[in-house]
Amino acid sequence: MSLTERLLNDDLRRQIAGQLPRYPTKQAATLPALHLVNERLGYVPPQAVIEIAELLELSPAQVQDTLSFYGFFKQDKPAGQYRVWVCRSISCAVRGGEELLQHLCEKLGVRPGETTADGRITLEFAECLGLCDFAPAILVNDTVHRNMTKEKVDVLVNTLTDNPGP
Amino acid sequence: MHYEPVLLANIHKQQSHTRAIYEAGGGYRGLRRVLKEMSPKDMVGLIKASGLRGRGGAGFPTGLKWSFLPENLPGPVYFCVNADESEPGTFVNRVQMELDPHQVLEGIILSCYATRASTAYVYLRYEYYLCRERMQAAIDECYAAGYLGKNILGSEFSLDVFIHRGAGAYVCGEETGLIESLEGRRAWPRIKPPFPAVEGLFRRPTVVNNVETLACVKHIIDRGVPWFRSMGTPPEPNNPRDPGSFGPKLYGLSGHVNHPGFYEGPLGISVRQLVEEFGGGVWKGRRAKAVVPGGLSTGLMSESEFDTPLDFSAPMRVGCLGLGTACVVVFDETYPMLDFLYNSCRFFAHESCGQCTPCREGTHWAVQMLERIKRGRGRLVDLDLLLEIGDSIGIIPGSTICGLADGAAWPIKNAIRKFRGEFEEHIRRTNPQGYMQTEPVEAVASLGAV
Numbered sequence: 257m258s259l260t261e262r263l264l265n266d267d268l269r270r271q272i273a274g275q276l277p278r279y280p281t282k283q284a285a286t287l288p289a290l291h292l293v294n295e296r297l298g299y300v301p302p303q304a305v306i307e308i309a310e311l312l313e314l315s316p317a318q319v320q321d322t323l324s325f326y327g328f329f330k331q332d333k334p335a336g337q338y339r340v341w342v343c344r345s346i347s348c349a350v351r352g353g354e355e356l357l358q359h360l361c362e363k364l365g366v367r368p369g370e371t372t373a374d375g376r377i378t379l380e381f382a383e384c385l386g387l388c389d390f391a392p393a394i395l396v397n398d399t400v401h402r403n404m405t406k407e408k409v410d411v412l413v414n415t416l417t418d419n420p421g422p
Numbered sequence: 423m424h425y426e427p428v429l430l431a432n433i434h435k436q437q438s439h440t441r442a443i444y445e446a447g448g449g450y451r452g453l454r455r456v457l458k459e460m461s462p463k464d465m466v467g468l469i470k471a472s473g474l475r476g477r478g479g480a481g482f483p484t485g486l487k488w489s490f491l492p493e494n495l496p497g498p499v500y501f502c503v504n505a506d507e508s509e510p511g512t513f514v515n516r517v518q519m520e521l522d523p524h525q526v527l528e529g530i531i532l533s534c535y536a537t538r539a540s541t542a543y544v545y546l547r548y549e550y551y552l553c554r555e556r557m558q559a560a561i562d563e564c565y566a567a568g569y570l571g572k573n574i575l576g577s578e579f580s581l582d583v584f585i586h587r588g589a590g591a592y593v594c595g596e597e598t599g600l601i602e603s604l605e606g607r608r609a610w611p612r613i614k615p616p617f618p619a620v621e622g623l624f625r626r627p628t629v630v631n632n633v634e635t636l637a638c639v640k641h642i643i644d645r646g647v648p649w650f651r652s653m654g655t656p657p658e659p660n661n662p663r664d665p666g667s668f669g670p671k672l673y674g675l676s677g678h679v680n681h682p683g684f685y686e687g688p689l690g691i692s693v694r695q696l697v698e699e700f701g702g703g704v705w706k707g708r709r710a711k712a713v714v715p716g717g718l719s720t721g722l723m724s725e726s727e728f729d730t731p732l733d734f735s736a737p738m739r740v741g742c743l744g745l746g747t748a749c750v751v752v753f754d755e756t757y758p759m760l761d762f763l764y765n766s767c768r769f770f771a772h773e774s775c776g777q778c779t780p781c782r783e784g785t786h787w788a789v790q791m792l793e794r795i796k797r798g799r800g801r802l803v804d805l806d807l808l809l810e811i812g813d814s815i816g817i818i819p820g821s822t823i824c825g826l827a828d829g830a831a832w833p834i835k836n837a838i839r840k841f842r843g844e845f846e847e848h849i850r851r852t853n854p855q856g857y858m859q860t861e862p863v864e865a866v867a868s869l870g871a872v
Contacts, residue, residue, distance in 0.1 A: 259586050278584045280498075280624050286606030291548070312606075325608035325775075326589035328548065341549075345510040347676035350763050381793055383592065383769055384510040384718075385549050388676035388749070390812050398551035420826055 263303045264311075269295055282312040286322050290329055298334030333378050336371040336378035336418045343397040344381045347388035351404075356392055357381055360414050363413060379418055427686040427759070428641050428670050429634070433521040439556045441563040444524035450569060451645040453528055456535060457577040467641075469473070472642045472650045473668040478504055478595075478632030479717065480825075481748050482733040483665050484639070488537050490619035491627045501539035502604065502625040502630040505546040506588055506595040507716035509692025509829075510769055512749040515633040517545075519553035522627050523560035524635075526585070529636030531569060532643055534581050537629050541582050545600050550589045558585055592773035597630040598622075598823045600773065610777045610826035638669055653688035653732040662663040667733035667745075674749030675701045678708070678757065690736075694728040696750055708754040712840070716746025718766055721836035722759075745831040759841040761849055763833060764792040770830030770848055781827035784815040788834060794866040797843075799853035801859045805838050805845055812838070839842035 265270075271292050275285040282308070289308045293300050300323060302316075309316040321343075323329050342357040356366065360379055364372050371378040387393035390402030401412060425722060432438045432447055444450070456465065483781045493498060503526075507515040518526055546554055561583050564570040572580045591609050593599040598612035601623045622628025643677075656670035667689040676682045678703035693713055697703065704710045712722045714838050715732065720743045727740040736747045742756030753762060754864050771785035788811050791804050811823055812835040815821055816828030838845060856863075 278582075281605065284604060284624075286448045288585065290589065318607075322607055326591055328589040336743065336837070343766075345769055346714065346762070346765050347682075349509050349761075350677050350753060350757060382549070383772060384508055384512070386507050386513040386547070388511050388513050388674065388751070391676055391682065394761060395549060400552075402739035 259393055261302070262307065263297075264293065264307045268292060269311060272308070281296065283314055286314070287326075290319075290323055290326075293373070294329055299330040299332070301331060309374055332372075336376050336395050338376060339378045339380060340416075341380045341382035342368075343383075343385045343387065343391070343393050343395075347382035347384070348392040353392035354411055355402055356394070356406065360413070361410060363410070374417075377413070385403040425687050427701070428645075429518070429525070429637055429672055430522075430684075430686045432454055432525065435652065436827060439523055439560065439729055441524055441560070444522070444528075448644065449524055450528055451503045451533055452640060453626055454571065454575060454696040456532060456643055457575050457579060462536050462538055467531070468647060468719065469639060469703050471643060473666055473733055474635065474638055474642060474650065475665065477634035477638065477671070477747070478717070479509065479635055479744070481667075481745060484631065484635055485620065486627060487580055487631075488533075490617065490622065491537055491629065493713075495627065498626055499537055499539045499628065500581075501530070501537060501542040502597070502600060502628060503542060503544040503622060503636065504595060504597065504600060504632045505544050505550070505557075507550075507633070508592040508595050508601060508846055509719060509747055510673060510766075511751040512678055512717045512747040513673050513676075514684050514747070514749060516553055517552055518637060519550065519557050519671070521556075523553075523556045524563075524772060525567075525637050525640060526557070527560050527564060527636070528631055529579060529640040531564075531574070532582060533629070533631060533636055533639050535579050536639075539629065540580055542582070543587045544583065544592065545602055545604060545737070546585055546587055547594075551604075553618050554585060554587065559675045561585070561834060564700055571760070576817060591775070592769075593775045593824070593826055599824065600630060601628065609782045611774055611826075613823055616795055634672055637701050641670070655690040655731060655735070658776070659813070661735075664735060667735065668762050671732070671748055673700070674747070675752070676749070677713075677752040678710070678754040679703070679752045680705050690730050690731040690733040692729050693723060693750060696732065697728070697836065701752070704752060704754050706755065711755045711757060711774065712759070712762075714751040714753075714833075715742050716748045716750070718751075718769065719743055719825075720746035722762070722833035723836075724840045741836060743828060758848070759837050759844050760792070760796060762823055763837045763868070764789070764796060767792055767830065768835075770826065778822040778827065780821040781830065782817040784811045784827065785830045787811065788830075790866045794863070795849060796850075797866070799863065799866075800849035800857065800862045800864065802846060802857055803860050804848055805842065808834055809838055813841060 272289045275288040305319045306316045309319045368381045394401040432812045466488045475481040593611045594603045596611045599609040605611040618628040652666045657664040657666040671689045673685045685700040730736045765790040771789045774781045776782045812831040
């Protein structure tokens with residue numbers, strides 16, 4: 257394959273290689289590599305899996321096997337600019353988490369796992385986010401939103417829609 | 423009750439997450455002393471004598487776990503910090519790593535010294551972004567101060583600590599699932615034996631300890647065994663195998679309570695005390711119906727059982743799985759137990775790794791049945807079918823590799839056995855024609871959308 261067809265650029269490859277000294281096996285760098293690619297591209301397409309496998313001296317099937325186990329990595333297309341995780345586990349659910357998720361589905365016109373047509377927001381349900389003392393809680397990319405209500409969710413969505421992006 | 427917090431002593435200070443503040447409160451003095459005065463063997467003996475039991479859920483004696491490591495085996499020993507906190511209702515490790523990461527880190531360094539580990543991996547769930555930032559900053563500060571790296575504080579002891587991020591799978595909190603995940607594979611728990619102490623990460627002797635456990639190690643070093651054993655519940659005199667429940671404990675409180683949050687006390691305070699004194703009572707002036715005593719897996723305690731002490735033994739005496747994480751979720755008198763059980767089974771079905779058939783199929787079918795009951799197509803015999811699942815999946819009945827299925831089973835068993843009347847009333851009311859049916863019925867998938 258020629259260099260121009262490569263999906264992972266040199267910088268990303270260097271970052272992945274930088275993980276290797278931490279572990280006695282190359283395979284152990286699989287999750288760190290997937291995270292690095294996901295942070296850069298917003299997803300981990302099959303071509304990236306092939307290139308990660310090359311870097312870690314694994315079969316693409318091994319990387320794909322690992323990737324497919326974890327709910328976090330998207331493969332078909334990049335997640336939206338904002339990935340909105342609404343907790344539906346018990347502590348949030350008893351304080352209105354499920355209603356918030358339903359409200360967001362209706363407001364954004366998507367189901368959990370889908371991205372809005374403008375590519376801004378990917379809505380996701382989350383299992384316990386460990387924010388039970390702030391239930392119901394929502395995680396937007398790496399930002400925690402505590403004690404949410406429908407009104408606060410509406411304000412949040414407006415901010416995400418107006419902002420040029422993270 | 424007067425209690426001077428130890429685990430949470432630092433967190434209200436400005437910049438509590440920095441080394442400067444931690445050291446101003448006496449931090450890393452214990453590490454300096456241990457490296458000069460104690461051998462690893464002394465330290466294992468000390469932790470054994472303290473009676474410290476793992477705070478992650480299973481309550482296994484920490485010193486005993488360490489003593490299972492083979493002695494004089496050439497090659498590395500690995501240390502894993504279980505910071506994958508994903509048990510629904512549980513969040514106290516997050517608070518510790520965000521607000522006092524150095525306390526955790528001193529515990530890690532001390533524990534690695536005791537177990538002769540030269541590499542530690544902090545397996546951290548990816549959703550804990552602030553924890554990652556604070557823990558990494560603390561690790562960097564420790565390298566700069568000579569608390570990590572080669573020849574720590576001039577001793578023979580060297581240690582590297584790395585953060586390894588998860589990717590959203592509850593089963594990674596199971597110690598062998600965590601190990602598989604760290605090695606770069608799907609987090610399928612391993613059949614034991616061999617136990618990790620003999621053959622764990624990278625097929626080497628390995629210790630996996632929870633964040634709060636490690637913070638306790640630091641305080642046992644600072645304050646000694648008599649201090650640690652001065653609080654908690656002594657062993658039951660009639661049970662020679664009970665090691666007792668000693669030391670301070672973090673308690674979480676969430677759900678239908680006036681003041682959700684995290685609190686510290688000795689092991690063994692009662693649910694009632696926690697909800698009333700710490701949590702300011704049930705919200706909206708209501709009464710409580712039940713609580714989850716220590717993370718969803720531990721099952722349900724009904725209101726009549728609220729005087730049960732939260733120690734390692736007492737929750738089992740009222741039919742719960744155990745103390746778990748001592749993170750209590752409160753349900754008020756209006757909350758339907760059917761909704762609780764549906765939420766619980768949906769969680770475990772989603773998080774079952776799929777390796778063992780009883781767990782994969784059992785949790786899935788429990789959700790299907792509960793959804794059908796919710797939609798008014800329930801039959802009284804469904805409750806017996808659910809109990810059959812609850813009684814047959816898990817490592818306690820012996821049908822699965824790991825304890826995830828026991829965690830799925832306990833809410834089923836407790837909810838139906840303790841609140842059967844409520845379930846029966848719902849089924850009779852919503853399905854007056856069919857509640858007595860016993861012949862097979864349509865699966866929920868064919869009922870269409872709600």
